[in-house]
Amino acid sequence: xxxxxxxxxxxxxxxxxxxxxxxxxxxxxxxxxxxxxxxxxxxxxxxxxxxxxxxxxxxxxxxxxxxxxxxxxxxxxxxxxxxxxxxxxxxxxxxxxxxxxxxxxxxxxxxxxxxxxxxxxxxxxxxxxxxxxxxxxxxxxxxxxxxxxxxxxxxxxxxxxxxxxxxxxxxxxxxxxxxxxxxxxxxxxxxxxxxxxxxxxxxxxxxxxxxxxxxxxxxxxxxxxxxxxxxxxxxxxxxxxxxxxxxxxxxxxxxxxxxxxxxxxxxxxxxxxxxxxxxxxxxxxxxxxxxxxxxxxxxxxxxxxxxxxxxxxxxxxxxxxxxxxxxxxxxxxxxxxxxxxxxxxxxxxxxxxxxxxxxxxxxxxxxxxxx
Numbered sequence: 001x002x003x004x005x006x007x008x009x010x011x012x013x014x015x016x017x018x019x020x021x022x023x024x025x026x027x028x029x030x031x032x033x034x035x036x037x038x039x040x041x042x043x044x045x046x047x048x049x050x051x052x053x054x055x056x057x058x059x060x061x062x063x064x065x066x067x068x069x070x071x072x073x074x075x076x077x078x079x080x081x082x083x084x085x086x087x088x089x090x091x092x093x094x095x096x097x098x099x100x101x102x103x104x105x106x107x108x109x110x111x112x113x114x115x116x117x118x119x120x121x122x123x124x125x126x127x128x129x130x131x132x133x134x135x136x137x138x139x140x141x142x143x144x145x146x147x148x149x150x151x152x153x154x155x156x157x158x159x160x161x162x163x164x165x166x167x168x169x170x171x172x173x174x175x176x177x178x179x180x181x182x183x184x185x186x187x188x189x190x191x192x193x194x195x196x197x198x199x200x201x202x203x204x205x206x207x208x209x210x211x212x213x214x215x216x217x218x219x220x221x222x223x224x225x226x227x228x229x230x231x232x233x234x235x236x237x238x239x240x241x242x243x244x245x246x247x248x249x250x251x252x253x254x255x256x257x258x259x260x261x262x263x264x265x266x267x268x269x270x271x272x273x274x275x276x277x278x279x280x281x282x283x284x285x286x287x288x289x290x291x292x293x294x295x296x297x298x299x300x301x302x303x304x305x306x307x308x309x310x311x312x313x314x315x316x317x318x319x320x321x322x323x324x325x326x327x328x329x330x331x332x333x334x335x336x337x338x339x340x341x342x343x344x345x346x347x348x349x350x351x352x353x354x355x356x357x358x359x360x361x362x363x364x365x366x367x368x369x370x371x
Contacts, residue, residue, distance in 0.1 A: 029080050031094075042059075074104050088117075119161075125236065130237055170225075178314075181197075182287070189240040210318070212225050246363075254337050261321065285299075
């Protein structure tokens with residue numbers, strides 16, 4: 001039996017924000033980071049809302065949102081008791097909003113507010129997923145919280161919000177999209193619905209990622225990437241992810257490596273590990289055939305190699321570091337944290353749907369191979 005639950009209403013395109021103009025006489029809590037507040041981006045939301053609404057802003061979201069920040073947000077929610085919560089920004093801001101909703105509901109502090117997500121990067125897919133990643137700085141780990149209660153009611157995909165995203169962030173978040181699509185495609189929970197979403201996400205990404213990197217003001221390509229991100233988010237929300245994300249979460253929690261970059265550095269190594277199972281190799285190959293990277297008469301082995309070459313070429317074309325060493329992290333510092341990262345990866349929720357069983361030794365080997 002195939003299961004798919006798609007709750008979120010998605011409004012996509014340069015007029016997506018028109019949805020906000022219909023809201024009247026509501027208490028609204030906007031969750032964002034200080035950068036969005038200081039550069040005036042929040043005015044884009046404020047100006048779209050009717051003056052009959054009462055809005056409060058929680059601008060404490062940070063990269064790799066922590067338990068402490070989410071706790072502060074829960075206190076604000078208890079005080080404001082909003083009718084609507086808007087998560088505005090990159091994945092970290094939206095995850096912060098999700099964490100606030102999750103813990104406020106768990107403690108019965110408020111009636112569940114309507115949840116609107118407005119992403120400003122094309123990467124995490126957080127606007128349409130039922131998971132959030134929260135960091136515990138004490139043990140340098142990231143934890144996945146999962147609940148249908150944190151699925152957005154509405155996601156507004158306005159590509160104009162992504163036009164000023166810097167090239168490096170465009171690269172990192174774009175490779176996050178590709179990782180989501182590829183992991184979902186081979187995950188244990190994959191089905192025909194998630195496969196279709198992954199295939200379309202990869203098709204759009206191949207068409208749009210490099211144009212976005214080279215010309216950030218390209219509205220058509222930004223629209224395609226925004227939609228690819230959401231499609232990939234819907235795919236992995238249905239199918240699950242895998243060990244690529246389980247390890248990437250630890251690289252981010254330990255060394256503060258941007259999530260998309262950590263995923264990209266790992267991606268080909270994880271594909272190699274998974275492809276030791278011939279059925280998984282055939283599934284990767286099926287995606288390569290579907291998006292026309294190779295013709296159907298080529299062997300699965302060649303198809304997977306072309307897929308890996310695409311990943312390497314994208315990374316080189318976008319000047320992305322290809323190893324941990326190239327990030328300036330010292331070998332002794334990295335080695336000192338490997339066992340802790342292995343232990344935490346084995347407890348990561350994404351591991352539940354990874355397609356090929358993996359243990360301590362193999363995760364350690366992957367971590368060592370990317371230095």
